[in-house]
Amino acid sequence: MHELSLCQGLLRQVEAIAAEHDQSRVRRITLRIGPLAGVEPQLLQQAFEIARNGSSAAEAQLQIDSAPLCIHCPGCHADHPAELPRLSCPHCGSEQTTLISGDELLLVSVSFFEE
Numbered sequence: 001m002h003e004l005s006l007c008q009g010l011l012r013q014v015e016a017i018a019a020e021h022d023q024s025r026v027r028r029i030t031l032r033i034g035p036l037a038g039v040e041p042q043l044l045q046q047a048f049e050i051a052r053n054g055s056s057a058a059e060a061q062l063q064i065d066s067a068p069l070c071i072h073c074p075g076c077h078a079d080h081p082a083e084l085p086r087l088s089c090p091h092c093g094s095e096q097t098t099l100i101s102g103d104e105l106l107l108v109s110v111s112f113f114e115e
Contacts, residue, residue, distance in 0.1 A: 014060075027113045028110070029109075032106045067101055070101045075096065
């Protein structure tokens with residue numbers, strides 16, 4: 001389950017951010033995950049419940065937002081939303097598209113309890 005190792009890495013980042021802001025208790029962690037990130041949000045949530053113990057995020061809520069799947073079509077010179085399993089242009093049908101978003105796993109924000 002690579003979600004557990006992802007959470008451990010995430011918590012290292014969160015601990016560094018908390019220390020940088022002289023905070024000891026994290027309230028919320030917000031992530032943005034695209035459908036092509038290779039991460040199962042439910043498994044990530046479960047892994048977070050395990051990994052957060054003993055950290056400054058022990059009481060934190062993990063909020064996971066979905067990132068849209070978006071492509072650029074060089075034929076149309078336009079960006080378009082896309083749907084899996086095909087990443088072809090919905091306007092001209094070209095399959096020579098470039099992925100703009102949808103494969104990211106981003107730490108969006110960390111908020112803290114007031115001390």
